[in-house]
Amino acid sequence: MKNRIGVYICECGSNISDYVDVEKVREAVKDLEGVALAKITMFACADSTQQEMIRDIREEKLDGLVVASCSPKLHLFTFRNVAERAGINKYNYVQANIREQGSWAHSDKPAEATEKAIRSVKAAIARTRLSEAMTSPVISSENAVLIIGAGIAGMRSALDLANTGTSVYLIDRDHFVGGRTSQWGEIFPTGESGLEVTTDLYRQVMKNENIVLRTGCGVVSKAGSVGNFDIRLKITPRGIKKEAAAADGFAERLEKAVDACPVFVSDDFDFGLTSRKALQPSGGRMPELPAVDRENCTLCGECAKICPGIEINSEEAYEDIKVGSVIVATGFDPYEPSKGEFGYGEIKNVVTLQQFRRLIETGGNRAGSGNGRRETLVYGGNEIRTIAWIFCVGSRQTGVLKGDNKYCSRYCCSSALHTALLARKNFAGIKNIHFTRGVRTYGKMETIYEESSAAGDIFLQSFDDTAPTLSFEGGVTTVKVFDVLTGDREMEVGADLVVLVTGMVPRSNEGLGEIMKIPTGRDGFFNEVHPKLKPVETMMDGIFLAGTAQGPKNITETLNGSHSAAIKAHSLISGGEIELEPTMAKIDRNLCEWCGRCLEACPFDAIDKEEYEGKKIAAVDTSACKGCGMCLPVCQENAIQLTGFSDGEIISMIDALAE
Amino acid sequence: MPRILVFSTEKISDPAIDLAGLLKQHYPPTVYTISVPCSSGIKPAWIIRAFEKGFDGVFIAADGTDCPFSPTCTEKTADIVAKTQVIMEEKGMDRARLRMAAICSVCSEAFVKHVSGFAKYLEGSD
Numbered sequence: 054m055k056n057r058i059g060v061y062i063c064e065c066g067s068n069i070s071d072y073v074d075v076e077k078v079r080e081a082v083k084d085l086e087g088v089a090l091a092k093i094t095m096f097a098c099a100d101s102t103q104q105e106m107i108r109d110i111r112e113e114k115l116d117g118l119v120v121a122s123c124s125p126k127l128h129l130f131t132f133r134n135v136a137e138r139a140g141i142n143k144y145n146y147v148q149a150n151i152r153e154q155g156s157w158a159h160s161d162k163p164a165e166a167t168e169k170a171i172r173s174v175k176a177a178i179a180r181t182r183l184s185e186a187m188t189s190p191v192i193s194s195e196n197a198v199l200i201i202g203a204g205i206a207g208m209r210s211a212l213d214l215a216n217t218g219t220s221v222y223l224i225d226r227d228h229f230v231g232g233r234t235s236q237w238g239e240i241f242p243t244g245e246s247g248l249e250v251t252t253d254l255y256r257q258v259m260k261n262e263n264i265v266l267r268t269g270c271g272v273v274s275k276a277g278s279v280g281n282f283d284i285r286l287k288i289t290p291r292g293i294k295k296e297a298a299a300a301d302g303f304a305e306r307l308e309k310a311v312d313a314c315p316v317f318v319s320d321d322f323d324f325g326l327t328s329r330k331a332l333q334p335s336g337g338r339m340p341e342l343p344a345v346d347r348e349n350c351t352l353c354g355e356c357a358k359i360c361p362g363i364e365i366n367s368e369e370a371y372e373d374i375k376v377g378s379v380i381v382a383t384g385f386d387p388y389e390p391s392k393g394e395f396g397y398g399e400i401k402n403v404v405t406l407q408q409f410r411r412l413i414e415t416g417g418n419r420a421g422s423g424n425g426r427r428e429t430l431v432y433g434g435n436e437i438r439t440i441a442w443i444f445c446v447g448s449r450q451t452g453v454l455k456g457d458n459k460y461c462s463r464y465c466c467s468s469a470l471h472t473a474l475l476a477r478k479n480f481a482g483i484k485n486i487h488f489t490r491g492v493r494t495y496g497k498m499e500t501i502y503e504e505s506s507a508a509g510d511i512f513l514q515s516f517d518d519t520a521p522t523l524s525f526e527g528g529v530t531t532v533k534v535f536d537v538l539t540g541d542r543e544m545e546v547g548a549d550l551v552v553l554v555t556g557m558v559p560r561s562n563e564g565l566g567e568i569m570k571i572p573t574g575r576d577g578f579f580n581e582v583h584p585k586l587k588p589v590e591t592m593m594d595g596i597f598l599a600g601t602a603q604g605p606k607n608i609t610e611t612l613n614g615s616h617s618a619a620i621k622a623h624s625l626i627s628g629g630e631i632e633l634e635p636t637m638a639k640i641d642r643n644l645c646e647w648c649g650r651c652l653e654a655c656p657f658d659a660i661d662k663e664e665y666e667g668k669k670i671a672a673v674d675t676s677a678c679k680g681c682g683m684c685l686p687v688c689q690e691n692a693i694q695l696t697g698f699s700d701g702e703i704i705s706m707i708d709a710l711a712e
Numbered sequence: 713m714p715r716i717l718v719f720s721t722e723k724i725s726d727p728a729i730d731l732a733g734l735l736k737q738h739y740p741p742t743v744y745t746i747s748v749p750c751s752s753g754i755k756p757a758w759i760i761r762a763f764e765k766g767f768d769g770v771f772i773a774a775d776g777t778d779c780p781f782s783p784t785c786t787e788k789t790a791d792i793v794a795k796t797q798v799i800m801e802e803k804g805m806d807r808a809r810l811r812m813a814a815i816c817s818v819c820s821e822a823f824v825k826h827v828s829g830f831a832k833y834l835e836g837s838d
Contacts, residue, residue: 124730153733154745165713165741172744278723278780570724570778572731572818580731592727592817636749654752656782681781682753686792691757698748703758710717710744711765 055117055145055182057089059109060174063097063122065152072156074167078121081171087182089113097122098586103135110139117141117181121149121174126592127583142186144635144697149177172710179705187635187696190675194280194626195377196220201272201565202382204232205608206600206615208254210380213619215263219627222374223258224270226563228291228333228344230255232384233601234608235338236322236407238414241471241501248337250608255339268340273371275568279595280377280631290367292332292345297362307334307343310360318349323411324387326404332356332363377626378595380618381579383565385557385601388447388458395443395553396523401433402530402548403523405446405555406469413476430480432550438482441532441548442469443521444489448556448605452517460576462556462605467498469554470505477508485510486546488521488534498607514538523551557605571596578604589618597621636680636697638673644692645670651684651693660684714768714834715742716827719754722747723780725773725815725823732820739824740831743771751775751812752788756796759810763800768834769809771827776814786814809834 062078064070075093083091090113094102097120109115118141120132125148133143151170159166196219200207203225211223229235231251238246258264269289276283297303316331322338331350334343345356345365357363387407390397397403404412412432430437444466450456466489473485485505489512494502506512513536515521521534529547536544559577566573571591574580579602582590589597599618600611625631638651638659647669652660659677662669671692682695694700720726726747732739748754751774759770772789779785789812797807811830815823 124726126727126730150730150745153730155733157736158733158739159741160736161738162741169741169744176744176746566818570817572727572820575735592730594723634749654788656784679781681750682748683750683782683785683788685753686755686795691755695749695753698753700755700757703746703748703755704761706746707717707758707762707767708765710746711715711762711767 054087055184056087057113057115058087058117058119058178058181059106059113059115060088060091060119060178061097061102061106061121062091062093062151062174063120064093064095065122066096069122069152069156072160072163072166073151073170074163077167078151078170078174082174082178085175085178087117088178089115098128098131103131106135107139110136110141115139115141116145117184118146119149119174119177119181120146121151121170121177123152124150124154127586144187145181145184147177147181147184149173172712175712176706176709179709180702183699183701183705185696189632189635190637191630191632192280193629194631195375196627196629197222197374197376198378198380198622198626199224199272199282199284199374199376200380200382200599202232202384202600202602203230203266203268204382204384204600205234205251205254206384206602206611207232207380207382208251208258209612209615210382210599210619210622211264212254212257212261213616214623215261217623217627219263219623221264222267222286222376223264224267224272224286226269226271228268229335229338229340230258230266230268231338237410239475240608241467242497252339267372269344271563272565272568275570277375280626282376282379282595284374284376284379286372286374288370288372289347290364290369291342292347292350292364292367293342294362294364295342298342300362303360303362306360310356310363311343313355313359315353315355316349316351318346323415324405324408326408326411327415377631378597378622379569380597380599380622381565381569381571381591381602382599382615382618383562383602384560385605386560388462388555388558390446390553390555395446395521396525396530396551397553400523400525400530400551402435403551403553404432405553406465406472407555409550409552410472413472413479428480430476430483435549437480437549439484439486439547439549440473440476441546441551442473442485442487442554443532443551444469444487444492444554446553446555447558449490453520454517458556458558458576460605461493463493464605464607465554465556466493467501467607469552470494470501470510473510474501474505474508486532486548487512488532489514490516512538513544557601560602569593569596576604578602589614589621595625634680634697636695637675637678638680638682638684639694639696640671640673641692641694642666642670644690646690646692647671648689650687650689654683654687656681656683713740713742714831715766716740716744716769716771716830716834717762717767718743718745718771718773718827719751719758720745720747720773720815721751721775722749724775724778724817725819727817728815728819728823729773731818732824735820737820737824739827743827743831750779750781750785752779752782752785752792754789754792756792756799759796760799760803763805763809769811769830771830772810772812773815773823774812776816778814778816
């Protein structure tokens with residue numbers, strides 16, 4: 054039994070101490086039997102505090118450690134390492150969760166949160182007293198990673214991993230890779246087009262023999278756990294034979310086949326500004342092969358008659374893969390304003406930022422004005438000169454802006470100003486009037502704001518209590534706002550086009566979150582464990598996040614996250630082994646009378662029979678036991694204990710919590 | 713306020729309970745948690761001990777179909793509940809003081825709803 058336990062109660066800055074009276078907790082536990090010292094720390098996880106703990110353990114000859122702080126999901130391993138570094142067994146450390154299950158859950162009742170924290174710490178101390186020194190078993194892990202989403206984030210992570218020798222399955226539900234980035238023209242600050250960047254990444258992917266790329270592919274199911282995930286993929290056929298596409302004259306035949314296709318659908322690539330056929334050529338996207346849109350194809354067969362190699366009737370296929378880790382890089386959707394929100398869907402010259410990006414990319418919307426002058430921007434048959442930009446549509450929905458998206462989408466102020474400058478640069482006579490709620494062009498992107506101001510763009514601003522209003526009368530669209538920059542004067546602008554600066558929302562992902570069992574936050578994006586300490590890890594061991602699946606990011610930030618996710622996955626699985634918890638069933642040979650119920654209950658065939666002092670008893674195969682404990686409750690003789698979860702430990706916790 | 717002991721599972725229901733805190737989804741502060749690897753490994757004796765020591769209710773936040781160990785987890789956990797309820801009845805306890813529900817890793821709202829409703833029941837106001 055441990056008799057010299059060190060107890061550290063963390064304030065977590067003020068995350069805990071704002072609601073839990075940590076001094077009261079310390080007072081309540083400092084004189085408990087087995088406690089040698091009890092301290093309050095501002096940040097238990099800080100390096101200096103860890104050093105202090107190590108010193109205390111050595112100088113005070115501590116034999117157990119309790120830290121009352123955040124969820125063990127966050128810092129269990131941190132403090133186990135502290136214990137190990139100080140020379141005590143890491144399983145003589147117990148963490149009491151007084152933040153997620155204490156101060157945060159009960160921030161409405163501080164006194165009760167303090168009472169709960171006291172009991173939780175007492176329970177942790179009781180468990181530590183009975184804790185045993187243990188050694189971790191090691192399992193083999195697949196040095197392979199599934200990356201879901203072949204946009205810029207997924208392709209970057211795939212290349213990072215593949216370059217270290219890890220096998221990568223890179224999948225995308227679309228038939229073309231590149232995701233959102235491939236939809237953008239010139240991007241800041243390099244001036245390349247988004248399509249150029251994603252095409253370059255795609256070519257690197259295709260050259261890398263460690264990467265298997267599957268397009269038209271989604272995840273159907275996931276089984277297993279970290280190190281050994283069993284994943285079933287569903288692959289929707291592209292509908293084109295690769296070898297046929299390489300034949301002479303294919304491009305001409307394809308063009309005629311596309312002309313013959315009778316199905317028109319709104320083109321998502323252009324955010325609905327244009328339409329396309331059910332048989333869709335790559336249009337410069339990668340892979341360069343065309344694809345049959347099976348959701349909309351009527352299977353009329355007209356295209357196949359003209360262009361051999363088109364297979365509209367091919368079947369969906371399934372593939373089972375085993376991977377050690379998964380990276381989710383499913384990206385974002387642009388916010389879709391509801392009908393009538395700032396005139397969207399009701400006033401015809403109102404578009405979103407993303408639509409406008411495509412508008413300035415699609416040649417069909419330009420009208421040459423000749424004589425060496427720049428082209429004129431045309432939308433809906435009308436020349437566009439004055440553009441009103443309304444910021445924060447679908448983001449920062451507070452005050453008069455109704456909606457659930459309280460977050461800032463980060464990228465849209467910079468993108469809008471950059472796009473407005475592109476419009477100025479590429480088309481004649483453009484005037485930009487920005488209706489902002491405060492411009493957030495952080496970091497290097499401030500230079501865009503500077504350039505925009507210098508170029509003559511006009512900035513008007515409102516706060517939470519007012520918002521721009523739109524009206525359409527006599528063929529003129531007017532935007533009005535009470536401008537705080539001119540002392541709340543009402544300003545009015547007649548606009549040829551209104552661009553709603555729409556932010557990011559979580560991409561629809563067909564139940565992927567449910568399949569992978571990774572949580573989402575209040576904003577609906579996939580949630581990391583901790584924004585600073587575990588910024589790409591999810592609550593599910595071995596599953597990581599990259600890019601805007603996690604929340605709004607610009608391209609640079611997306612790539613930073615992709616590198617991080619790749620490194621985390623690599624460091625977890627590339628060694629071929631993962632250290633697991635030593636939790637295992639243990640048979641009390643004297644109590645066991647062999648009834649066989651434990652054998653029936655065990656899902657891993659980890660129970661065998663052996664002879665012991667003239668009787669048959671159960672024996673645990675320690676290489677097969679996964680520590681689930683399913684054999685415990687079926688034993689009539691109570692002859693099985695689970696290491697780390699023994700009767701003594703559990704009952705001591707129950708008693709401490711009930712005290 | 714009734715005291716409830718929750719047996720939760722490290723991989724599946726613990727993250728949901730943590731998520732409830734992260735999202736400031738409040739539930740009664742007299743709800744305490746003990747984590748175990750799997751809900752199918754809970755001994756009836758532990759549950760009975762909790763009642764004997766003064767807990768008003770025990771809630772098993774089960775792995776359900778998400779169990780990383782076995783697809784039969786739900787049935788096995790339900791069997792533990794049924795056996796324990798027999799013991800409870802023998803001891804003259806209300807069998808409804810023991811409840812179970814599958815709480816997946818993202819089921820924070822479901823957890824809050826379950827334990828809040830359970831607390832109301834135990835208070836006699838349900």
